[in-house]
Amino acid sequence: MKFAVIGGTGLIGSQVVKKLNAAGHEAVPHAQSTGVDVISGQGLDEAVAGADVVVNLTNSPTFDEASPAFFQTSMDNLLAAAQKGGVGHFVILSIVGADQVPELDYYRAKVLQEDVLAAGPIPYSIVRATQFMEFMDAVMSWTADGDTVRLPATPIQPIASKDVAAAVAEVAAGAPLRGIRNIAGPEIFSLDDLGRITLSHKGDSRTVVKDPTAGMFAVVKGDVLTDKDAHLAATRYADWLS
Numbered sequence: 001m002k003f004a005v006i007g008g009t010g011l012i013g014s015q016v017v018k019k020l021n022a023a024g025h026e027a028v029p030h031a032q033s034t035g036v037d038v039i040s041g042q043g044l045d046e047a048v049a050g051a052d053v054v055v056n057l058t059n060s061p062t063f064d065e066a067s068p069a070f071f072q073t074s075m076d077n078l079l080a081a082a083q084k085g086g087v088g089h090f091v092i093l094s095i096v097g098a099d100q101v102p103e104l105d106y107y108r109a110k111v112l113q114e115d116v117l118a119a120g121p122i123p124y125s126i127v128r129a130t131q132f133m134e135f136m137d138a139v140m141s142w143t144a145d146g147d148t149v150r151l152p153a154t155p156i157q158p159i160a161s162k163d164v165a166a167a168v169a170e171v172a173a174g175a176p177l178r179g180i181r182n183i184a185g186p187e188i189f190s191l192d193d194l195g196r197i198t199l200s201h202k203g204d205s206r207t208v209v210k211d212p213t214a215g216m217f218a219v220v221k222g223d224v225l226t227d228k229d230a231h232l233a234a235t236r237y238a239d240w241l242s
Contacts, residue, residue: 003027003172004048004087006038006078007057011134012093015165016055016172025173031058038074044081053089054082054122055172060109063216067109075116083121090122091172093164096130096157096182100224104216114180123176129164130157130184130225133240136198139191143214148207149199150214151192157226158194159185160240163233182230187237191217194237201241 003020007013008029020027028047030036036043038058048054056078060067082090094110101107117124131139136158143150167183189197195208212218217225 001025001052001173002050003053003055004030004051005055005057006030006036006047007059008055009033010057010059011132011161012165012168013055013057015162016057016169019165019169020173023169023173038077039070041077041081044077045084048078048081048085048087051082051085051087053091053172054078054087055091055168057093057168060106063104063106065105067106068112071109071113072116075113075120079116079120079122087122089125089172089176090117090120091125091127091168092117093168094126094128094180096128096184096227096230097220097224098128101220103219123178125171125174125177126180127164127168127171128180128182129167130159130227130230132164133158133160133185133235133237136194139215139217140195140198142216143211144206147205148209149195150209150211151195152212152214152218152220153190153192153210154217154220155188155223155226156191156194156217157184157188157230158237159183159233160235163235167231167233182227184227184230184232185237186232186234188223188226188228189237197237198241
């Protein structure tokens with residue numbers, strides 16, 4: 001099969017391309033660096049021409065109120081190009097619990113992306129993943145101050161990017177789900193405990209302080225970012241750290 005992987009040079013996209021090609025498919029990465037712009041539409045028709053499947057892994061450059069417009073425009077452009085090119089399956093990556101956190105602009109934007117895809121003309125699949133293990137350093141940097149890192153006790157079920165890529169590749173190579181598949185890591189932590197584990201492993205002497213008002217995840221209510229019934233990946237956080 002031929003796959004057009006839009007956003008195919010990023011953390012997930014590059015691994016999806018590698019996995020699909022290793023399985024004997026033809027997966028071509030497309031990104032701004034290869035002349036494809038999902039906002040202006042430049043290069044889109046050529047990128048998806050002849051593809052059986054489009055995998056859209058592009059991401060908004062910001063997490064703020066500008067992100068809904070990014071996903072609306074990029075999806076409109078991609079779906080139009082994919083329909084013109086006769087694409088039979090369109091796949092996106094979203095977030096477990098995104099529809100449960102309307103307080104976050106970015107999560108609302110991801111739900112908008114899902115809705116645009118589901119209402120569109122092409123058979124589709126949505127893979128929703130829990131938080132990436134790779135993002136933990138960034139999450140801590142948002143609320144780091146001197147010798148302390150402030151984090152809320154939000155329940156988190158971290159998943160390794162390699163496991164996300166494997167799930168996306170598997171779904172993309174299969175029949176369209178016409179729905180959502182949730183994927184998650186095998187363990188649930190409170191975010192503040194995850195911070196302590198991470199700093200301890202790195203030999204970082206900073207202290208994690210539980211703060212229910214700190215950072216983006218402070219607005220998350222309950223355990224909506226976790227899913228015990230999801231397809232569980234194998235990689236545990238301690239193994240990923242080591």
